[in-house]
Amino acid sequence: MRALSGIQPSGKLHLGNYFGMMKPVLELQQKDETFLFIANYHALTSVNEAAALRAHTRDVALDFLACGLDPERTVFYRQSDLPELHELAWLLSTVTPLGLLERCHSYKDKVAKGLAANHGLFAYPVLMAADILAVQADIVPVGQDQKQHVEVTRDIALKFNQKFGETFKIPKAVIREAVAVVPGLDGRKMSKSYNNTIELFAPPAAARKAIKNIVTDSKTVADPKDPATCNVFALYALLATEPERSAMAERYRAGGLGYGEVKEALFEKIQAAFAPFRRRREELEKDPQQVEEILQRGAARAREELRKTLKAARRAVGLE
Numbered sequence: 001m002r003a004l005s006g007i008q009p010s011g012k013l014h015l016g017n018y019f020g021m022m023k024p025v026l027e028l029q030q031k032d033e034t035f036l037f038i039a040n041y042h043a044l045t046s047v048n049e050a051a052a053l054r055a056h057t058r059d060v061a062l063d064f065l066a067c068g069l070d071p072e073r074t075v076f077y078r079q080s081d082l083p084e085l086h087e088l089a090w091l092l093s094t095v096t097p098l099g100l101l102e103r104c105h106s107y108k109d110k111v112a113k114g115l116a117a118n119h120g121l122f123a124y125p126v127l128m129a130a131d132i133l134a135v136q137a138d139i140v141p142v143g144q145d146q147k148q149h150v151e152v153t154r155d156i157a158l159k160f161n162q163k164f165g166e167t168f169k170i171p172k173a174v175i176r177e178a179v180a181v182v183p184g185l186d187g188r189k190m191s192k193s194y195n196n197t198i199e200l201f202a203p204p205a206a207a208r209k210a211i212k213n214i215v216t217d218s219k220t221v222a223d224p225k226d227p228a229t230c231n232v233f234a235l236y237a238l239l240a241t242e243p244e245r246s247a248m249a250e251r252y253r254a255g256g257l258g259y260g261e262v263k264e265a266l267f268e269k270i271q272a273a274f275a276p277f278r279r280r281r282e283e284l285e286k287d288p289q290q291v292e293e294i295l296q297r298g299a300a301r302a303r304e305e306l307r308k309t310l311k312a313a314r315r316a317v318g319l320e
Helices: 015-028 050-066 085-093 099-104 105-112 119-134 144-162 206-211 229-238 242-254 259-284 289-318
Strands: 001-009 033-038 074-078 139-142 172-175
Touching: 001 015, 015 033, 015 139, 015 229, 033 050, 033 085, 033 105, 033 289, 050 074, 050 259, 050 289, 074 206, 074 289, 085 119, 085 144, 085 206, 085 289, 099 119, 105 144, 119 144, 119 289, 144 172, 144 206, 144 289, 206 259, 229 242, 229 259, 259 289
Parallel strands: 001 033, 001 139, 033 074, 139 172
Antiparallel strands: none
C-alpha cells in the first residue's frame, strides 16, 4: 500500500502536531510505502513573509528527521520542488465543479477566521488533490476533521476518469486511530492558530513557562480533583506509562496534590521524552547540507511518480 501525508510549515511544530499527525505517520513507514511532503505551497495561504516560510520549512524538515523519519523508508520532500504539480492541478481544475469547492469546510472556516477570500484559499483542495493523485496514493491517513479533503480528491479523480478514461487511482481516506484531543494551554485543541501550543523543541525555560500557563480550575491543593477534566493530566497521560497514569489519577482523587506539582511532572516528562530527538536535531542543524540532500533525493523519487502520472493525464486530455 502506498500512503501519502503532508504538513504545512505554518509555524513551530508542537505536541498536538506530534501526537495527532507526526507519530502516526512515523509509524506508517514501518509497514507501508510512505510519501511525506512539506506543503509549503499550501502554507502561502497563511504565511505572508518569505523569511518565515523558509525558516518554518527548514524547521519541519529538522523536526521530522529528528523524531525518527527514515529517508530510506519514507519519500520525504518539499512540495515546491515539484512545480509540475501545478500543471496537474490545472488539468484537475477543468473537471472540478465550483459547488464542490464552495462546500469545503476549510475554506469557509478560514474565511470566518478572517483570512482573505482569495483564489489560493478557494482552490486549495484542487492542489491537494494533485498532491495525492500525483503519486497515485492508495491511502491518505487523516484526522476526522480532514476527511473531506480526501472525499473531494476522490470526487475530482472520479470525474476526470469518467470524462477522459481511467487515469487516476481512487485514494481512500484512513482515519487515524483516535487520539485524545491534545488540549492547548487554554483548554481548546492545541493549535498554532489559537496561540496555545507547547512547542516540541522549545528551550527548557520557554517550555516550563508555557506549561505554567496551562489553565486549571480554582481548587486548592487539599481539594480532591477529577483527572478526567484536567488539561494538565490529559497532557501528562500522553507521555506517561499506564502505571504512572493510574498513580497520578489516584493522587488527584485523594486530594493533597497541587496543579503546580503536576505541571512540573509534565515538564519533566516532555524533557525526557524528547531529549534524544533534541540531540539528533542539534546534530542535523549543524549539517544543513545533509538535510537538503535528503529532501532533494525525496523530491527526485516523488518527481518520477509525478511525471508518469502527468504524462498519462496529458495524454488523456489530448495534450500529447
